[in-house]
Amino acid sequence: MKLATFNVNGINARLTGLIDWLKSSNVDAVALQETKTLDEQFPVEAFEEAGYDAFFTGQKSYNGVALLVRRDSFKSAELTAKAIPNYPDPAKRVIAVTLEESSGKKWTFIGAYFPNGREVGCDKYLYKLDWIAALTRWVRSLIEKKKGLVLAGDFNIAPTDADVWNPESWKGKILVSAPERDAYYGLLNVGLIDLWGRFPHATGTYSWWDYRQQGFEKNQGLRIDHILASATPTSRLSDIFIDTAPRATDRPSDHAPVIAVFDEPREGELF
Secondary structure: OEEEEEEOOOOOOOHHHHHHHHHHHOOOEEEEEOOOOOHHHOOHHHHHHOOEEEEEEOOOOOOOEEEEEEOOOOOEEEEEEOOOOOOOOOOOOEEEEEEEOOOOOEEEEEEEEOOOOOOOOOHHHHHHHHHHHHHHHHHHHHHHOOOOEEEEEEOOOOOOHHHEOOHHHHOOOOOOOHHHHHHHHHHHHOOOEEHHHHOOOOOOOOOEEOOHHHOOOOOOEEOOEEEEEOHHHHHOEEEEEEOOHHHHOOOOOOEOOEEEEEOOOOOOOOO
């Protein structure tokens, strides 16, 4: 089974390339961020023709998230949330579905677009930290209920200096500040596991590159797109990688998708 996360930076602008990528990557479910479209303008039919059911919540020009679930990969897929529970927020940043595998095992897939924060110390930065704290409380409650959980998305946080192309030039700035990193590790402290850390990866492996100054061509990027999971799904992980091919196409997103590959569950094992 393949699960992925992909900040598409405008779903209607990237639709053709996204459909091509779905066909070539053969992912079973993918969390999308920055769809940047109202719900009535979401391209549902295009994904249905490609074999995917779409769950989404969006707004004009900003934010917006979706989960695409391949129809023949799961016994059922049920929408369970379009926001963090008990956290009023006009920004469309979270969506969750409960997926049931053919074996009958059920688990929750959350797609999230974390706030950027703009600048350390500003109101948007404080909102980012508060938003992550609310997300963490929700994640903790799900884990305490023994629910299998995968959280995927654009976190807008590079967890370590190894995830930054030039750590010294980024020191103390947005996306890498100590409070942001502490908030990221707070998600791990309540029971999630960073799947990326389960395997060795080459130095200079990133998921985002600025459009300006040939960031991708020079590999001047950050690793800010992540897939975290609770313990049982993590035990099934067989690979995780960043697929840079879509970033090299014409009119790409500034992000590349992250793909995690899971083995089939063993007898009696929950996801």
